[in-house]
Amino acid sequence: MxxxxxxxxxxxxxxxxxxxxxxxxxxxxxxxxxxxxxxxxxxxxxxxxxxxxxxSLQDLSDCDLILEAVPEDLLMKRNLFHQLDSLMPADTVLATNTSSLSVTSISSRLKHPERVIGLHFFNPVWRLPLVEVVESAHTPLELIQQAMSWLQSMGKEPIHVLDTPGFIVNRVARPFHLEAYRIVGEGSADKNQVDRILRSAGFPMGPFELQDLIGIDINYSASHSVYEGFHYDPRFRPHPEQRALVESGKLGRKSGKGHYIYE
Amino acid sequence: MNEFVLLVGRGKLVEEIDLYLNQQGVKTKTLDQVFSPNEVIAVFDLEIGLNQEKRQLLQQVETRVTQQTPIFTSVLHRTATEIASWLFYPERLVGFSPLLMPTMTCVEICFPIQSLRPNHKLLSFWKQIGKEVEIVGDQPGLVFARTLALLVNEASFALSEGVAKATDIDLAMQKGLNHPQGPLQWADQVGIHHLYAVLEGLQREYGEDRYRPAPLLRKMMYAQFIGVEAEQGFYSYGPQEMRRDSHCFADRPERRSKMLSDA
Structure with a gap:
């Protein structure tokens, strides 16, 4: 991009x-x-x-912006940002593509935490224009505005969000998945029905077929990280079936079976 | 025979369903019109049931129709079982979800536990008007309204916490997940009161905090900011100008700058 x-x-x-x-x-x-x-x-x-x-990381020192996309592991990200903080000039902007970790926790122990911003892109990047621009406790508003207009200049649709668990998309989408598990778990409907009904209401995919596409393990870890981020607020409580599926290797399309079976 | 559907309730949803039924070639009447019990092919009760009025109306309905006349009642707030408990002939009561009825290809239906052997003949009306019937468990909101209510609730929490502004929350869910509408504008379309009723009903029936309506939704109910129908919901809808792009009363930019100066 x-x-x-x-x-x-x-x-x-x-x-x-x-x-x-x-x-x-x-x-x-x-x-x-x-x-x-x-x-x-x-x-x-x-x-x-x-x-x-x-x-090597040193070779990046003439960049204006460094965009990090290492796995979602707080320690790994903290270590990387610590290295970048000491290697890069103080005005290099450091951006994390984290989808579920706190930008404030990633940046807090740096010498220059004020140059760190969250830029959460969505997959596939060339098809989904949305970017969550995350303001940490240290990010000045000018940097946010700069990032927003830069992204707009590339045809992206940036939105400004505060550094809270799951930001907007991952947080507001939680009930779409979790409530579906509950409805099926309590025997009110089967998975097929839930998918059919929600598609009929205008959603592009039902929650179960969508989870099979993105990976049940990925969805479970997103559920878990938002739940943890909110200190176990019952609104975000994951469902036991999620763990059972992950542990039994039913991860969705990529493993041939998940909520549905794929030949 | 001069057959018709007896429509009970008020508001935009009733008008929409009235229009929809007429387009399907089904005549409708209301309780204040004169008719004989045999002419009523079905009763559509769209009262939400947040107060005692639903009960009184249904008891009145029972005096005007035959014992076998199917009564389709909105189960957005109460279960079909609770509603059936108010009737002399509870086994002819069927719960359904009236939201998006004109556009959805299916209709969600539930039976109260009083109808020990669900009478599927009661459902012939739906097949007549070309709806696929999805029989699901008897819980407030069934599948779609329950899902949408929870999405809107989470969006309301995020909005009042200042995580992002209203238009950005809507943009995020549309551009990031291809939802047909953002949750806040969708809520304005279907009516905040319907979704609020689902949340309160779920909270009462399950006794779980995860269904607690966001304080902002409660305030909107007090103020009767119920959406397009009241020309005020999350957004303002003037008669002349559609102010969809203007900011929402719940956006609080000053809070964000205050957070910054604290940091």
């Missing part, structure tokens, strides 16, 4: 293999776009030039 928008991008991944495969994956996509006539050869070549893989 950044490269398409004309930015120079340096990419770093601890693992050299995944750095290279990321590049191959992107280039394949670009060439496909070129085949379809959506990009010219020249455009693809200059996009290739704009992507630079680097071997």
């Amino acid at each position: 950044l490269i398409t928008a004309g930015y120079q991008v340096k990419a770093f991944d601890n693992c050299k293999k995944s750095r290279i495969s990321a590049r191959e994956w992107l280039e394949e996509r670009w060439w496909k776009l070129a085949e379809k006539g959506k990009k010219t050869l020249f455009e693809v070549e200059s996009m290739q030039e704009r992507l630079v893989l680097v071997d």
